[in-house]
Amino acid sequence: MKSAVVQLPGLNRDRDMIAALTKIGGKAPVTVWQTETEIPAGVDLIVIPGGFSYGDYLRCGAIAARMPVMQAIKSKAEAGVKVLGVCNGFQILLEAGMLPGALMRNASLKFVCKEIRLEVTNAETDFTRAYEKGQILRCPVAHHDGNFFADAETAERIEGNGQVVFRYAEGTNPNGSLNDVAGVINERGNVLGMMPHPENLIEAAHGGSDGRGLFASALDVIAA
Amino acid sequence: MIKARVTVTLKNGVLDPQGKAIEGALGSLGFDGVGHVRQGKVFDLELQTADKAKAEAELKDMCEKLLANTVIENYTIALA
Known part of the structure; x- marks a missing residue:
């Protein structure tokens, strides 16, 4: 399984993401710069990491979503390649119209950086097979704009389709997200966006490895 | 040259914690x-x-493509 990590000015979680993909997949991902118009051949998983692309100017992820590399990512996604966006990566996927809804300023108006509990609400996706439905994971969050919003019709549709893959477990919603939504997948099931950072909980040095299953699923290296 | 002002506001029903x-x-x-109280953004442009x-057609296109996120925001265009 070949993976790629997208790099844009202001993203700062790319090295964590590269480390997670390398350690779990056994092979370093290729890196793709924002001006590139093609994703290298043979890539089966494209990851957009977190950070503050373009200083969060205009709206988080808004400018990054209009960069040339996003057209290349869109066409790969249409061809069935898996795409994962974490934190700012999630914001970018929403701004690019690749996922439904929007992320707004946290209800508290404060930046939140802490550990939350994450419930796996759909364990039948290519990103969550290593988990069980209803499993509660520990996971760090660090964001200012993670307050998920969708209009009533869209919210009902994504709930009905099982597109809400992760929810903040009861009492740990850090940002006011509608229905405690923490991660959303597209209808086809190959584009996932999530606010929490699974790449920051993959080994003993992190204090736990609950995030490993996501990469093991996406990279197709789930231990037997 | 035409001067324009684009105003972007949150749609009704969208919570506005900053407001x-x-x-x-x-x-x-x-x-x-x-x-x-609802807060929003103002863009002044020269075309x-x-x-x-x-x-007007170009400004509308700019709003749809970048200046507003139409999932949560409305926009109005005024030419000077």
Whole structure:
């Protein structure tokens, strides 16, 4: 399984993401710069990491979503390649119209950086097979704009389709997200966006490895 | 040259925590009876054209593609 990590000015979680993909997949991902118009051949998983692309100017992820590399990512996604966006990566996927809804300023108006509990609400996706439905994971969050919003019709549709893959477990919603939504997948099931950072909980040095299953699923290296 | 102003505001029904905080701050400054404060963005632009219809069409396109996130925001366009 070949993976790629997208790099844009202001993203700062790319090295964590590269480390997670390398350690779990056994092979370093290729890196793709924002001006590139093609994703290298043979890539089966494209990851957009977190950070503050373009200083969060205009709206988080808004400018990054209009960069040339996003057209290349869109066409790969249409061809069935898996795409994962974490934190700012999630914001970018929403701004690019690749996922439904929007992320707004946290209800508290404060930046939140802490550990939350994450419930796996759909364990039948290519990103969550290593988990069980209803499993509660520990996971760090660090964001200012993670307050998920969708209009009533869209919210009902994504709930009905099982597109809400992760929810903040009861009492740990850090940002006011509608229905405690923490991660959303597209209808086809190959584009996932999530606010929490699974790449920051993959080994003993992190204090736990609950995030490993996501990469093991996406990279197709789930231990037997 | 045409000067334009684009105003972007949150749609009705979209919670606006920043507007709420501003409303609270106005109350604490002694401005009584202020309700439903909503905040938004204003963009002033200059377009190198004299054709108003073309300018409006282009501004609409700019709003749809970048200036507003139409999932949560509305926009209005005013030409000077």
